[in-house]
Amino acid sequence: MKDPGQLAILLLQIATIIALSRAMGMLFSKFRQPQVIGEILAGIMLGPSLLGWVWPAASTWLFPAGASMTVLSMLAQVGVLLFLFLVGLEFDPEILRQRGKTAAAISISGIVVPLALGFAATYPLRSLFDPAQQAHLFPTALFMGAAMSVTAFPVLARIVTEWNLQRTEEGGLAIAAAAVDDVLAWTMLAAVVAFAPATAISHGDAGPMLKLLLAVAYVGAMLLIVKPFLKRIEAVFDRQGSVTPGLLAILLLTLLLSSFTTEMIGVHALFGAFVAGLIMPKRNKFVHAVTLRLETFSLVFLLPTFFAFAGLKADLRTMLDPTMIGYTLLIILIACVGKLGGVSLAARWTGLSVRKSVTLGVLMNTRGLMELIILTVGLQLGVINQRVYSMMVIMAIVTTAMAAPLIQLLMPRVTRRGxxxxxxxxxxxxxxxxxxxxxxxxxxxxxxxxxxxxxxxxxxxxxxxxxxxxxxxxxxxxxxxxxxxxxxxxxxxxxxxxxxxxxxxxxxxxxxxxxxxxxxxxxxxxxxxYHLPVFGHALLGGIVHRVLTGTDCDVAVFVERGLGKPSRILVPFMNSSHDRLALDLAGKIAKTTGAAISIIHVSQHADRKTAHPVIERAFQDPTQKQAVTIKVVAGDSPASTILDEITDPDLVIIGVAEEWGLESSLLGMRPERIAQDCPASMLIVRRYAAPKQ
Incomplete structure (x- = not known):
């Protein structure tokens, strides 16, 4: 077979990247970790840290030097531009109205303290950098401080929503402070790029101060000229009710031209993408419509290529040396002390309790994708080398991963109600x-x-x-x-x-x-x-299976087939704990509706004595006036026996059991016969069994 061409290699690269990043993201989300950690690790796995180490030939074949890698690099950068445009688009100034001053104080402290620590620590750590970087240590130190001070707003927002902290004081402050952080961080990155030595991505011979002045003029033009024009775009959207291809083209042109302008000024295209999103109209319907158009393609297709591109630049094998491990731990410590400590102290100063202050610090200490973007820029600028880049990537992963377990520890304990x-x-x-x-x-x-x-x-x-x-x-x-x-x-x-x-x-x-x-x-x-799973036909598969097996309470799954007020209830019975729950619920419904209850006890031997005591205990309430009939039937196939006995009940209440053919599974490929063939509405129940201490 002939060698694949550059296009074939590129397509295989993208397919591999998307598949692995989605799989790793889903895996980490199962452990209540931000999905981005798995996606970052997927990129690292495809690089020299794992694939290039374990199977060098496959790594060289899949990611050869050449046109495909150049295109992959460009796709990655376009993905990041689109992502930062969405970050700017999602920024809402309304969030600062109630908490503006407090959030600003916390955010500034969370920027200044880690910036100062990162800047100061660079000088004693100068041996980690290349000779050229040591010769221009000021921009390197400035970059290290900026990298230490960033907060990953998208990751923080997901943690806040997943832990239901939206309505808490610390959750709201974290979002507001992170929003301020975003604006300050990308402004700071523009300044760092302006002060960086001339590189392939730093155009022109303009000095740092001229670059900054041009950047200020650019922001002014965007606010005074482009933003009013975009207001008219919003009016067109209101008339048409949707984001048409023409409107979307105008928005993308704004993004591309803004990024081009800041790239030519010398403060990086990322700054232009963020500002383009920042000046967009902020009404809910407009933002929602634009986000729906762009977000899925960006997150599923383009951003994974960035994770892979970033992972190819990291070589964690260099971290196996004990000295490098020590330096990495020191960098993690500096980052946590600066960000977590700076935010916590500022929050405490504003009057928050110790627990809330530390919770806020933990939330703001997440770095995730934002950190990776800044680190990639630093590597391109030449202000850090691959060794420091790899250390900082580890720091980003650790500070993001530690958030969820620490939040769990810091959240108030839920007590029983007495x-x-x-x-x-x-x-x-x-x-x-x-x-x-x-x-x-x-x-x-x-x-x-x-x-x-x-x-x-x-x-x-x-x-x-x-x-x-x-x-x-x-x-x-x-x-x-x-x-x-x-x-x-x-x-x-x-x-x-x-x-x-x-x-x-x-x-x-x-x-x-x-x-x-x-x-x-x-x-x-x-x-x-009930909800049929994506794969398979079982009523107790997919989401229902996960709820049945992961919920700490009794569960009842209702299969509705035109149930009115029930007058006849059938309870199949084999004396399991789930069957006894079915009896309890049947008694509750019958007490309200006056329905007659028929209990069919299936046994290999038609012995009425085995079921009678349990059933009598279930209906010993003297206020219950419903009629209860018990029938004991011998049969080797309980499901078939029950289906033969069903005549005209309104409701069948049945326990989850393998004997009934009602055992839940994540991928149930065949429908449960008793659920499929039963003509009446069904309530399938599972009794919760608390774990033994």
């Missing part, structure tokens, strides 16, 4: 509006309308875009359009005089967030609809 333990709490997750009504009707039958001893909560979770994640901090947790998902449920609840606590959140991992809400709200029963 007297409220007698309250039976039901949580109803709602994905689509049409599923809410039937679920709340079933909840009404379970509670009997008793609001004294029962509590109903409804939650809608949706995956946010970057802009929505930013705006969730400034206003409501979800936009009004998203909260409408709960409206049919709430309307039915009002008709039945039920009190429901509605909740709506952005979520990047719905099953994990449902489990978190269950713990925080002390939920006793999770009542949800």
């Amino acid at each position: 007297e409220d333990d007698k309250i039976f709490s039901i949580l109803i997750p709602v994905a689509k509006p049409k599923s809410g009504g039937p679920l709340i009707e079933l909840a009404a039958y379970l509670t009997g309308g008793d609001t004294t001893h029962h509590r109903l909560c409804a939650v809608h979770l949706t995956q946010p875009t970057g802009a929505e994640m930013f705006r969730s901090i400034t206003g409501d947790v979800l936009a009004p359009a998203d909260r409408l998902e709960l409206e049919p449920l709430l309307e039915t609840a009002r008709e039945k005089s039920l009190q429901v606590e509605p909740m709506a959140f952005y979520s990047r991992d719905v099953p994990s967030d449902i489990a978190r809400i269950v713990r925080q709200q002390n939920i006793d029963l999770l009542l949800m609809g």
